[in-house]
Amino acid sequence: MDAINRYNSSPTQPKWRKVAYGGMQPGYDDNHTDETFLEDMVMNANVVKRDMLKVMQDSVSIAEYLCIVALVVLVWTYTLGLTLNERSLLLIDVGLLGSGFSVLLLTEEMLSLSLLFHYFLNISFFITGLYVLAPIYQTLTRSISSDSILAVTISLLILHLFLHDYSGSTIRAPGAHKNPSLTSCISLNASIVASVFTASRLPTSLHVFAIMLFSLQVFLFAPLVTYCVKKYSFRLHLIFSFGLMVVTLALVYMLHRLVFVMLLGLLVFVTVVCPYWLIRIHGYKFEINGPWDEAKLCFDIAD
Numbered sequence: 507m508d509a510i511n512r513y514n515s516s517p518t519q520p521k522w523r524k525v526a527y528g529g530m531q532p533g534y535d536d537n538h539t540d541e542t543f544l545e546d547m548v549m550n551a552n553v554v555k556r557d558m559l560k561v562m563q564d565s566v567s568i569a570e571y572l573c574i575v576a577l578v579v580l581v582w583t584y585t586l587g588l589t590l591n592e593r594s595l596l597l598i599d600v601g602l603l604g605s606g607f608s609v610l611l612l613t614e615e616m617l618s619l620s621l622l623f624h625y626f627l628n629i630s631f632f633i634t635g636l637y638v639l640a641p642i643y644q645t646l647t648r649s650i651s652s653d654s655i656l657a658v659t660i661s662l663l664i665l666h667l668f669l670h671d672y673s674g675s676t677i678r679a680p681g682a683h684k685n686p687s688l689t690s691c692i693s694l695n696a697s698i699v700a701s702v703f704t705a706s707r708l709p710t711s712l713h714v715f716a717i718m719l720f721s722l723q724v725f726l727f728a729p730l731v732t733y734c735v736k737k738y739s740f741r742l743h744l745i746f747s748f749g750l751m752v753v754t755l756a757l758v759y760m761l762h763r764l765v766f767v768m769l770l771g772l773l774v775f776v777t778v779v780c781p782y783w784l785i786r787i788h789g790y791k792f793e794i795n796g797p798w799d800e801a802k803l804c805f806d807i808a809d
Contacts, residue, residue: 556788561781563744568672569773570732570747573754575667576769578724580757582704585717595716602723603629609731613738633719640705640715647706655703662700666725669693674733697725 581598584590607625647655669689686694701721705714736743751773759766 556785558781558785561784562777563740565777565781566744566747567674567732567736569776570750571670571672571729572667572769572772572776573747573750574724574728574732575663576754576758577750578721579663580754580761581720582717583761585713586704586707588709592710592712592716595713595720599716599719599723602720606723606727606731610734613734632722636718636722637715640711640718643702643705643718644708644711644714645706647703652707655707659700659703662696662703666693666696666700669696671729674729674736694725698722701725 581590581595585595670693671687671690698721701718704721705717708714708717732743732746735746755766755770755773758769
Protein backbone atom coordinates (compact mmCIF):
# COMPACT_ATOMS: atom_id res chain seq x y z
CA MET A 507 0.00 0.00 0.00
CA ASP A 508 2.85 2.39 0.78
CA ALA A 509 4.39 1.73 -2.62
CA ILE A 510 1.07 2.40 -4.34
CA ASN A 511 0.59 5.62 -2.44
CA ARG A 512 4.10 6.76 -3.31
CA TYR A 513 3.47 5.97 -6.98
CA ASN A 514 0.19 7.88 -7.03
CA SER A 515 1.68 10.84 -5.24
CA SER A 516 4.63 11.10 -7.64
CA PRO A 517 4.36 13.63 -10.46
CA THR A 518 3.09 12.33 -13.79
CA GLN A 519 5.90 11.24 -16.06
CA PRO A 520 5.98 13.26 -19.33
CA LYS A 521 5.10 11.42 -22.51
CA TRP A 522 8.07 10.33 -24.58
CA ARG A 523 8.44 11.96 -27.98
CA LYS A 524 11.00 11.86 -30.74
CA VAL A 525 13.61 14.56 -30.36
CA ALA A 526 16.16 14.79 -33.14
CA TYR A 527 18.63 17.31 -31.71
CA GLY A 528 17.09 18.19 -28.37
CA GLY A 529 19.21 15.90 -26.24
CA MET A 530 17.87 13.52 -23.54
CA GLN A 531 14.31 13.85 -22.30
CA PRO A 532 13.77 13.92 -18.54
CA GLY A 533 12.75 10.56 -17.13
CA TYR A 534 13.90 8.53 -20.20
CA ASP A 535 17.15 6.95 -21.17
CA ASP A 536 18.99 8.15 -24.25
CA ASN A 537 18.33 4.83 -26.06
CA HIS A 538 14.69 4.56 -24.99
CA THR A 539 12.17 3.21 -27.52
CA ASP A 540 8.44 3.09 -26.87
CA GLU A 541 5.85 0.58 -28.06
CA THR A 542 5.28 2.49 -31.32
CA PHE A 543 8.90 2.20 -32.46
CA LEU A 544 8.31 -0.68 -34.91
CA GLU A 545 4.88 0.37 -36.14
CA ASP A 546 6.33 1.99 -39.27
CA MET A 547 8.67 -0.86 -40.08
CA VAL A 548 8.31 -2.15 -43.65
CA MET A 549 10.00 -5.32 -44.88
CA ASN A 550 11.01 -5.84 -48.51
CA ALA A 551 9.27 -2.68 -49.69
CA ASN A 552 11.67 -2.15 -52.60
CA VAL A 553 12.28 -5.81 -53.44
CA VAL A 554 10.93 -6.68 -56.87
CA LYS A 555 9.57 -10.18 -57.27
CA ARG A 556 10.96 -11.69 -60.46
CA ASP A 557 9.25 -14.17 -62.72
CA MET A 558 11.27 -17.11 -64.04
CA LEU A 559 9.90 -16.80 -67.58
CA LYS A 560 10.56 -13.06 -67.68
CA VAL A 561 14.16 -13.52 -66.53
CA MET A 562 14.69 -16.23 -69.14
CA GLN A 563 13.33 -13.93 -71.85
CA ASP A 564 15.70 -11.18 -70.74
CA SER A 565 18.63 -13.59 -70.84
CA VAL A 566 17.95 -14.32 -74.52
CA SER A 567 19.74 -11.07 -75.43
CA ILE A 568 22.92 -12.39 -73.83
CA ALA A 569 22.67 -15.72 -75.65
CA GLU A 570 21.96 -13.89 -78.89
CA TYR A 571 25.14 -11.83 -78.67
CA LEU A 572 27.17 -14.89 -77.69
CA CYS A 573 26.00 -16.49 -80.94
CA ILE A 574 26.93 -13.35 -82.90
CA VAL A 575 30.48 -13.45 -81.51
CA ALA A 576 30.63 -17.20 -82.18
CA LEU A 577 29.70 -16.55 -85.83
CA VAL A 578 32.49 -13.96 -86.08
CA VAL A 579 34.97 -16.48 -84.71
CA LEU A 580 33.69 -19.05 -87.22
CA VAL A 581 34.30 -16.64 -90.10
CA TRP A 582 37.76 -15.89 -88.73
CA THR A 583 38.54 -19.61 -88.51
CA TYR A 584 37.40 -20.36 -92.06
CA THR A 585 39.23 -17.30 -93.37
CA LEU A 586 42.50 -18.18 -91.63
CA GLY A 587 42.17 -21.69 -93.06
CA LEU A 588 41.70 -20.10 -96.52
CA THR A 589 38.30 -21.76 -96.86
CA LEU A 590 36.72 -18.35 -97.44
CA ASN A 591 38.35 -16.30 -100.16
CA GLU A 592 38.27 -12.53 -100.66
CA ARG A 593 35.29 -12.57 -103.01
CA SER A 594 33.14 -14.60 -100.63
CA LEU A 595 34.01 -12.31 -97.74
CA LEU A 596 33.18 -9.20 -99.75
CA LEU A 597 29.81 -10.70 -100.72
CA ILE A 598 29.12 -11.39 -97.03
CA ASP A 599 30.09 -7.79 -96.21
CA VAL A 600 27.72 -6.37 -98.82
CA GLY A 601 24.93 -8.66 -97.64
CA LEU A 602 25.40 -7.63 -94.01
CA LEU A 603 25.47 -3.94 -94.89
CA GLY A 604 22.32 -4.19 -96.98
CA SER A 605 20.41 -6.29 -94.44
CA GLY A 606 21.43 -3.96 -91.61
CA PHE A 607 20.13 -0.89 -93.42
CA SER A 608 16.95 -2.76 -94.33
CA VAL A 609 16.29 -3.60 -90.68
CA LEU A 610 16.85 0.02 -89.66
CA LEU A 611 14.47 1.25 -92.36
CA LEU A 612 11.75 -1.20 -91.33
CA THR A 613 12.02 -0.77 -87.55
CA GLU A 614 12.95 2.87 -87.01
CA GLU A 615 10.50 5.72 -87.48
CA MET A 616 13.02 8.50 -86.81
CA LEU A 617 15.08 7.87 -89.94
CA SER A 618 15.05 10.62 -92.52
CA LEU A 619 16.70 11.11 -95.88
CA SER A 620 19.25 13.54 -94.42
CA LEU A 621 20.14 11.05 -91.66
CA LEU A 622 20.49 8.21 -94.19
CA PHE A 623 22.70 10.40 -96.36
CA HIS A 624 24.79 11.24 -93.31
CA TYR A 625 25.17 7.52 -92.54
CA PHE A 626 26.08 6.80 -96.16
CA LEU A 627 28.87 9.40 -96.12
CA ASN A 628 30.26 8.13 -92.83
CA ILE A 629 30.27 4.53 -94.01
CA SER A 630 31.90 5.54 -97.29
CA PHE A 631 34.72 7.34 -95.46
CA PHE A 632 35.00 4.41 -93.07
CA ILE A 633 35.32 1.83 -95.86
CA THR A 634 37.80 3.99 -97.78
CA GLY A 635 40.00 4.51 -94.74
CA LEU A 636 39.87 0.81 -93.93
CA TYR A 637 40.93 -0.08 -97.48
CA VAL A 638 43.88 2.34 -97.32
CA LEU A 639 45.03 0.99 -93.95
CA ALA A 640 44.68 -2.70 -94.89
CA PRO A 641 48.37 -3.11 -95.98
CA ILE A 642 49.48 -1.66 -92.63
CA TYR A 643 47.26 -4.07 -90.72
CA GLN A 644 48.67 -6.95 -92.72
CA THR A 645 52.25 -6.32 -91.51
CA LEU A 646 51.38 -5.02 -88.05
CA THR A 647 52.15 -8.22 -86.12
CA ARG A 648 54.65 -9.87 -88.47
CA SER A 649 57.27 -10.19 -85.70
CA ILE A 650 54.83 -11.81 -83.22
CA SER A 651 54.22 -15.55 -83.17
CA SER A 652 50.82 -16.95 -84.09
CA ASP A 653 50.42 -18.61 -80.68
CA SER A 654 50.79 -15.26 -78.93
CA ILE A 655 48.31 -13.68 -81.36
CA LEU A 656 45.82 -16.47 -80.64
CA ALA A 657 46.16 -16.10 -76.86
CA VAL A 658 45.78 -12.31 -76.97
CA THR A 659 42.79 -12.54 -79.34
CA ILE A 660 40.96 -15.01 -77.09
CA SER A 661 41.67 -12.82 -74.04
CA LEU A 662 40.37 -9.73 -75.83
CA LEU A 663 37.18 -11.51 -76.92
CA ILE A 664 36.55 -12.66 -73.35
CA LEU A 665 37.08 -9.09 -72.16
CA HIS A 666 34.71 -7.88 -74.87
CA LEU A 667 31.98 -10.30 -73.81
CA PHE A 668 32.49 -9.53 -70.13
CA LEU A 669 32.16 -5.74 -70.52
CA HIS A 670 29.59 -5.64 -73.32
CA ASP A 671 26.35 -3.76 -72.61
CA TYR A 672 23.74 -6.50 -73.01
CA SER A 673 20.88 -4.30 -71.78
CA GLY A 674 21.27 -1.85 -74.65
CA SER A 675 21.22 1.15 -72.29
CA THR A 676 24.26 2.76 -73.94
CA ILE A 677 23.24 2.09 -77.54
CA ARG A 678 22.52 5.24 -79.47
CA ALA A 679 19.40 5.01 -81.57
CA PRO A 680 19.35 6.76 -84.95
CA GLY A 681 19.19 10.49 -84.39
CA ALA A 682 19.90 10.29 -80.66
CA HIS A 683 22.90 11.73 -78.84
CA LYS A 684 24.12 9.74 -75.87
CA ASN A 685 27.62 9.29 -74.52
CA PRO A 686 28.65 5.62 -74.18
CA SER A 687 29.91 4.30 -70.86
CA LEU A 688 33.55 3.52 -70.12
CA THR A 689 32.98 -0.24 -69.99
CA SER A 690 31.22 -0.28 -73.37
CA CYS A 691 34.10 1.70 -74.91
CA ILE A 692 36.63 -0.76 -73.50
CA SER A 693 34.54 -3.67 -74.79
CA LEU A 694 34.35 -2.19 -78.29
CA ASN A 695 38.06 -1.38 -78.39
CA ALA A 696 38.91 -4.92 -77.29
CA SER A 697 36.87 -6.37 -80.17
CA ILE A 698 38.54 -4.02 -82.69
CA VAL A 699 42.05 -4.93 -81.50
CA ALA A 700 41.15 -8.63 -81.67
CA SER A 701 39.96 -8.10 -85.25
CA VAL A 702 43.22 -6.36 -86.18
CA PHE A 703 45.30 -9.17 -84.67
CA THR A 704 43.31 -11.79 -86.56
CA ALA A 705 43.47 -9.90 -89.86
CA SER A 706 47.25 -9.50 -89.56
CA ARG A 707 47.65 -13.27 -90.08
CA LEU A 708 46.10 -13.19 -93.57
CA PRO A 709 48.20 -13.40 -96.76
CA THR A 710 46.85 -10.50 -98.87
CA SER A 711 45.73 -6.95 -98.15
CA LEU A 712 42.36 -7.59 -99.83
CA HIS A 713 41.80 -10.47 -97.43
CA VAL A 714 42.65 -8.13 -94.55
CA PHE A 715 40.25 -5.47 -95.81
CA ALA A 716 37.40 -7.96 -96.24
CA ILE A 717 37.77 -9.56 -92.81
CA MET A 718 38.23 -6.20 -91.06
CA LEU A 719 35.13 -4.81 -92.76
CA PHE A 720 33.16 -7.89 -91.72
CA SER A 721 34.35 -7.75 -88.10
CA LEU A 722 33.76 -4.04 -87.64
CA GLN A 723 30.31 -4.26 -89.23
CA VAL A 724 29.32 -6.92 -86.71
CA PHE A 725 30.88 -5.38 -83.61
CA LEU A 726 29.80 -1.82 -84.40
CA PHE A 727 26.36 -2.27 -85.95
CA ALA A 728 25.01 -5.63 -84.77
CA PRO A 729 24.11 -4.29 -81.27
CA LEU A 730 22.24 -1.39 -82.87
CA VAL A 731 20.34 -3.67 -85.26
CA THR A 732 19.35 -6.14 -82.53
CA TYR A 733 18.32 -3.24 -80.28
CA CYS A 734 16.06 -1.83 -83.02
CA VAL A 735 14.49 -5.25 -83.63
CA LYS A 736 13.85 -5.74 -79.91
CA LYS A 737 12.33 -2.28 -79.55
CA TYR A 738 10.13 -2.80 -82.60
CA SER A 739 8.75 -6.22 -81.59
CA PHE A 740 9.81 -8.41 -78.69
CA ARG A 741 8.27 -11.47 -80.35
CA LEU A 742 10.30 -10.81 -83.48
CA HIS A 743 13.36 -10.42 -81.28
CA LEU A 744 12.77 -13.86 -79.74
CA ILE A 745 12.21 -15.48 -83.15
CA PHE A 746 15.37 -13.89 -84.55
CA SER A 747 17.40 -14.88 -81.48
CA PHE A 748 16.33 -18.54 -81.50
CA GLY A 749 16.88 -18.73 -85.25
CA LEU A 750 20.37 -17.30 -84.79
CA MET A 751 21.09 -19.85 -82.06
CA VAL A 752 20.04 -22.74 -84.29
CA VAL A 753 22.15 -21.53 -87.22
CA THR A 754 25.18 -20.92 -85.00
CA LEU A 755 24.94 -24.32 -83.33
CA ALA A 756 24.58 -26.03 -86.72
CA LEU A 757 27.67 -24.30 -88.13
CA VAL A 758 29.69 -25.00 -84.99
CA TYR A 759 28.62 -28.66 -85.10
CA MET A 760 29.98 -28.91 -88.64
CA LEU A 761 33.28 -27.42 -87.48
CA HIS A 762 33.96 -29.29 -84.22
CA ARG A 763 31.80 -31.53 -82.00
CA LEU A 764 33.49 -30.56 -78.72
CA VAL A 765 33.09 -26.85 -79.41
CA PHE A 766 29.43 -27.52 -80.23
CA VAL A 767 28.89 -29.18 -76.84
CA MET A 768 30.67 -26.32 -75.05
CA LEU A 769 28.62 -23.64 -76.85
CA LEU A 770 25.35 -25.51 -76.27
CA GLY A 771 26.18 -25.88 -72.58
CA LEU A 772 27.02 -22.17 -72.37
CA LEU A 773 23.70 -21.18 -73.96
CA VAL A 774 21.74 -23.46 -71.63
CA PHE A 775 23.68 -22.11 -68.66
CA VAL A 776 22.91 -18.49 -69.64
CA THR A 777 19.24 -18.93 -70.52
CA VAL A 778 18.14 -21.54 -67.95
CA VAL A 779 20.60 -22.10 -65.10
CA CYS A 780 21.46 -18.46 -64.39
CA PRO A 781 17.80 -17.29 -64.28
CA TYR A 782 17.01 -20.21 -61.95
CA TRP A 783 19.88 -19.24 -59.65
CA LEU A 784 18.73 -15.61 -59.67
CA ILE A 785 15.18 -16.58 -58.65
CA ARG A 786 16.42 -18.89 -55.90
CA ILE A 787 18.93 -16.39 -54.49
CA HIS A 788 16.34 -13.59 -54.71
CA GLY A 789 14.18 -15.49 -52.22
CA TYR A 790 16.81 -14.94 -49.53
CA LYS A 791 16.80 -11.17 -50.01
CA PHE A 792 15.67 -9.39 -46.81
CA GLU A 793 15.31 -5.64 -46.59
CA ILE A 794 14.02 -3.58 -43.65
CA ASN A 795 12.87 0.00 -44.04
CA GLY A 796 11.51 2.45 -41.52
CA PRO A 797 11.53 6.04 -40.29
CA TRP A 798 14.97 5.51 -38.76
CA ASP A 799 16.66 5.02 -42.13
CA GLU A 800 19.14 7.57 -43.34
CA ALA A 801 17.94 10.05 -45.91
CA LYS A 802 18.85 9.31 -49.51
CA LEU A 803 19.83 12.36 -51.49
CA CYS A 804 18.82 12.45 -55.14
CA PHE A 805 20.23 15.03 -57.49
CA ASP A 806 18.62 15.72 -60.86
CA ILE A 807 21.42 16.68 -63.23
CA ALA A 808 20.24 18.22 -66.43
CA ASP A 809 21.71 16.79 -69.60
